[in-house]
Amino acid sequence: MPLPRLCFLSYREIRQRAQPIVEAYLDRALIEVVDGSFEQALSLARERLARGTVDVFVSAGSNASLLRRHLQAPVATIQLGGFDILQALIEARGLSQRVGIVMYGQTIPELESVKALLNIEIHQHAYQTPDDARDCMARLREHGVQVVVGSSLVVDLARQDGLTGILAYSLASIRQGFEDALELARVARLEADRYAQLDGVLRHLQDAVLAVDPAGRITAANPAMLAVLQRPQAAVLGQALALLCPELSLDSTLRSGQEQGGDVLRLGGRDWLVHRTPILAQDAVVGAALTLYDAHSIHEGDNRLRMQQRQNQRGARYRFADLGGASPAWLAALDEARRFASTGLSVLLQGETGTGKELVAQAMHHASERAHRPFVAVNCSAFAEGLLESELFGHEEGAFTGARRGGRRGLFEAAHTGTLFLDEIGDMPLGLQTRLLRVLQEREIHRLGASHPLPVDVRVIAATHQPLAQRVQQGLFREDLFYRLNTLCLNLPPLRQRPDDLLPLAQQLLAQRLRALKLPAQAAELLAGWGEALRAHPWPGNVRELENVMDRLAVSQLPPRRTVPWPEQLIHAAGTPVPGAAVSTGAAPSAPHPDTRPAQRAAEALARCGQHHGRAAEALGISRSTLWRWLRSA
Ligand SMILES: Nc1ncnc2c1ncn2[C@@H]1O[C@H](COP(=O)(O)OP(=O)(O)OP(=O)(O)O)[C@@H](O)[C@H]1O
Missing domain, CATH: 3.40.50.300 (P-loop containing nucleotide triphosphate hydrolases)
Known part of the structure; x- marks a missing residue:
C-alpha cells in the first residue's frame, strides 16, 4: 500500500516548531512542507490538488479554515488547545506582566479567569486578515505590550515590530494534527476505493445512468449516458437535466419521491426503456437517478432466454x-x-x-x-x-x-x-x-x-x-x-415413390437405434436380404413407419436372446396401412388401404397402451396427429 501523501501548508514559525514531528512521521507518510498563508496558501493548495499529488492537507489557524472553506479535499487542522495557551502565557509571564494574545477568528473569553490565576495583564485581539493582524499589533503597542502570544503570522509580525513573539501551538497539538491527517487519509482512501469500484461498474454498464441533486442538476453520468446525450462529461456535470434534455427530466421524481419505470423513449436513433428512481437518505429525497435500458438488448436477451427455456x-x-x-x-x-x-x-x-x-x-x-x-x-x-x-x-x-x-x-x-x-x-x-x-x-x-x-x-x-x-x-x-x-x-414424396432410398434410409435409422441401445451389431449385416421385402411394402406411414420397423429390429438384438426375425414378420407387425394418408402429390398409392376403421383401431391401441397417446401412435406406426385424426373420424 502506498504511503498517504500529506501536504503541511503552514507559516514559517509553526513549520520550524513542527520540524521534529515531520521527521518522526516520515516513515508513515510522504510529507511535503509548503510555506504560505492566506490567498497564496490557497493557490498553492489548488495547484497540488490539480496535479493530484496530495491526499490530505495539514494546516493551522487561518490557513486551515481557508482551505476547508474553498477546497474539495480533506484538511486536518492543528487545533489550539487550552494547555497550549496556558503554556505560552507562562512563558510570556517570565518576560513581561503585560501580555498580548492575538488569535485568528475570535477571542477566547475563558482567558479572563486565567488572568487572575497567572496574575498578569492580558490584552486579547482577533484577526481575520493579515491587515487585521497588523492593526492588532499596533493597538498592543499603544497599550505598552511587549510580549505577544499567537499564531505563526502573529509571531512573525510581532518580531517585525520589535516585540517578542511566542508561538501558541505546542508540539503535542502539532502531533495530533498529523495523527488526524493520517486518519483522514485512511478514510479518504477507503472512500476512493469504494468510489472507484462504483465508477468501474457504471463505466462498463451498457445501460445509460445519471444522477441529479435535489435541484435537478446532474452530479454523475456514465459514458453510456454521455453517448446518449452526445456531450462530454464537462458539458454535462452541474447542468440542469430538464434544460439539457427535457424528455429525461427527473423533476417529477424529485417532487413525488416515487419510482417510475416502463416508458419507452426514442433518443439518438435508438429505443430506450426509461427508469426513474428517487435517491433517499433518512427518508428525504436527496436526488434522483435515471437509467436508460437499451430496448434492443432487452429484446435480444428475451429471445436468448426464450430459446434457452x-x-x-x-x-x-x-x-x-x-x-x-x-x-x-x-x-x-x-x-x-x-x-x-x-x-x-x-x-x-x-x-x-x-x-x-x-x-x-x-x-x-x-x-x-x-x-x-x-x-x-x-x-x-x-x-x-x-x-x-x-x-x-x-x-x-x-x-x-x-x-x-x-x-x-x-x-x-x-x-x-x-x-x-x-x-x-x-x-x-x-x-x-x-x-x-x-x-x-x-x-x-x-x-x-x-x-x-x-x-x-x-x-x-x-x-x-x-x-x-x-x-x-x-x-x-x-x-x-x-x-x-x-x-x-x-x-414431399412418399416413401413408396423413393424405392432407392428404402435400404439406405433403413440402414441409417437402424444404425442410429443400435447406437442408442449400445449394441455392437452392424446395420448393413442385419439388413442383408431385406431389399425385396422393403420394396414390396407400400409404407403408408412412410419414414415413421420404417423407423418403427427398425426399432423392432434393433430391439430384437438385445440380450438375453438375440433373434433374427424375418423382414415380413417385422414389417407386418409394425406397418398398418394408414387411411387418409395420401395427399394430392400427383401419385397414387401403390397399395390399397384395407383398414377402414381407424377410430376403432386408435381406440384399441390407446386401451392397450394405457391411454398413452405417444405410445399408441408409435404402436400403430402413425404420428400423434394422425392418431388424433383417426380418433375424430369416429
Ligand atoms: N429423410 C429423413 N431422414 C431421417 N429421418 C426421417 C426422414 N424423414 C422422416 N424421418 C423420420 O420420420 C419421422 C416422421 O417425420 P416428420 O415428423 O417430419 O414427418 P411429418 O411428415 O411431419 O409427419 P406428420 O404429418 O405425421 O406429422 C420422424 O421421426 C423423423 O425422424
Missing part, C-alpha cells in the same frame, strides 16, 4: 445434412426446400404422414437467416379450437375462466424473430384461419382479452397431409389463407 422442448434439431435419402424425387424436393429456406417467405409443405415435413421445416429454419432464433412447432389438430387459439395467440389474465394468472404468452410470441411451424394446418378451424390470416398480413397479434396489439416477426412454415386445394373447394379452408400460405409450396 425451449431447449428441452421441441426445437429445431435437424439440418439438411441430417436428412437421409438420395433418390431423385427426394433430392429434387430438398433442392426446392433449400431455395425456399433463404427467402424468408411463408412455405406450405404437403406430404403424407411421416414423409418428413417437420424435419424439412426444421432444416429450412436452420438454413435461413433465423437459424439462431426460436423454432416453435405446434400441431393444429391436437387442440380443441378454443385451446388452440389461446395456445397460438396467448391470453391476458382473466381473459376466460381458467386463464392463467398474469396471462400467458402464445406460440406466436414465443417464436418472435424465428419460425413457427404450423403442422396439420388443414385441420385448423375456420375462425382461427381468419385470425391467422390477419396476423400474417398485419404482423401483429392480439392476446385473448388484450386491448393492444403486439407486433411479431414470425416466419410461418405450414404443413398438411391433406390436399388443401380440395379443402378450399369444400369450404373447409379459407381461400385467401390458402393463397397466402401457398406462395411457396413444396410436395
Whole structure:
C-alpha cells in the first residue's frame, strides 16, 4: 500500500516548531512542507490538488479554515488547545506582566479567569486578515505590550515590530494534527476505493445512468449516458437535466419521491426503456437517478432466454445434412426446400404422414437467416379450437375462466424473430384461419382479452397431409389463407415413390437405434436380404413407419436372446396401412388401404397402451396427429 501523501501548508514559525514531528512521521507518510498563508496558501493548495499529488492537507489557524472553506479535499487542522495557551502565557509571564494574545477568528473569553490565576495583564485581539493582524499589533503597542502570544503570522509580525513573539501551538497539538491527517487519509482512501469500484461498474454498464441533486442538476453520468446525450462529461456535470434534455427530466421524481419505470423513449436513433428512481437518505429525497435500458438488448436477451427455456422442448434439431435419402424425387424436393429456406417467405409443405415435413421445416429454419432464433412447432389438430387459439395467440389474465394468472404468452410470441411451424394446418378451424390470416398480413397479434396489439416477426412454415386445394373447394379452408400460405409450396414424396432410398434410409435409422441401445451389431449385416421385402411394402406411414420397423429390429438384438426375425414378420407387425394418408402429390398409392376403421383401431391401441397417446401412435406406426385424426373420424 502506498504511503498517504500529506501536504503541511503552514507559516514559517509553526513549520520550524513542527520540524521534529515531520521527521518522526516520515516513515508513515510522504510529507511535503509548503510555506504560505492566506490567498497564496490557497493557490498553492489548488495547484497540488490539480496535479493530484496530495491526499490530505495539514494546516493551522487561518490557513486551515481557508482551505476547508474553498477546497474539495480533506484538511486536518492543528487545533489550539487550552494547555497550549496556558503554556505560552507562562512563558510570556517570565518576560513581561503585560501580555498580548492575538488569535485568528475570535477571542477566547475563558482567558479572563486565567488572568487572575497567572496574575498578569492580558490584552486579547482577533484577526481575520493579515491587515487585521497588523492593526492588532499596533493597538498592543499603544497599550505598552511587549510580549505577544499567537499564531505563526502573529509571531512573525510581532518580531517585525520589535516585540517578542511566542508561538501558541505546542508540539503535542502539532502531533495530533498529523495523527488526524493520517486518519483522514485512511478514510479518504477507503472512500476512493469504494468510489472507484462504483465508477468501474457504471463505466462498463451498457445501460445509460445519471444522477441529479435535489435541484435537478446532474452530479454523475456514465459514458453510456454521455453517448446518449452526445456531450462530454464537462458539458454535462452541474447542468440542469430538464434544460439539457427535457424528455429525461427527473423533476417529477424529485417532487413525488416515487419510482417510475416502463416508458419507452426514442433518443439518438435508438429505443430506450426509461427508469426513474428517487435517491433517499433518512427518508428525504436527496436526488434522483435515471437509467436508460437499451430496448434492443432487452429484446435480444428475451429471445436468448426464450430459446434457452425451449431447449428441452421441441426445437429445431435437424439440418439438411441430417436428412437421409438420395433418390431423385427426394433430392429434387430438398433442392426446392433449400431455395425456399433463404427467402424468408411463408412455405406450405404437403406430404403424407411421416414423409418428413417437420424435419424439412426444421432444416429450412436452420438454413435461413433465423437459424439462431426460436423454432416453435405446434400441431393444429391436437387442440380443441378454443385451446388452440389461446395456445397460438396467448391470453391476458382473466381473459376466460381458467386463464392463467398474469396471462400467458402464445406460440406466436414465443417464436418472435424465428419460425413457427404450423403442422396439420388443414385441420385448423375456420375462425382461427381468419385470425391467422390477419396476423400474417398485419404482423401483429392480439392476446385473448388484450386491448393492444403486439407486433411479431414470425416466419410461418405450414404443413398438411391433406390436399388443401380440395379443402378450399369444400369450404373447409379459407381461400385467401390458402393463397397466402401457398406462395411457396413444396410436395414431399412418399416413401413408396423413393424405392432407392428404402435400404439406405433403413440402414441409417437402424444404425442410429443400435447406437442408442449400445449394441455392437452392424446395420448393413442385419439388413442383408431385406431389399425385396422393403420394396414390396407400400409404407403408408412412410419414414415413421420404417423407423418403427427398425426399432423392432434393433430391439430384437438385445440380450438375453438375440433373434433374427424375418423382414415380413417385422414389417407386418409394425406397418398398418394408414387411411387418409395420401395427399394430392400427383401419385397414387401403390397399395390399397384395407383398414377402414381407424377410430376403432386408435381406440384399441390407446386401451392397450394405457391411454398413452405417444405410445399408441408409435404402436400403430402413425404420428400423434394422425392418431388424433383417426380418433375424430369416429
Ligand atoms: N429423410 C429423413 N431422414 C431421417 N429421418 C426421417 C426422414 N424423414 C422422416 N424421418 C423420420 O420420420 C419421422 C416422421 O417425420 P416428420 O415428423 O417430419 O414427418 P411429418 O411428415 O411431419 O409427419 P406428420 O404429418 O405425421 O406429422 C420422424 O421421426 C423423423 O425422424
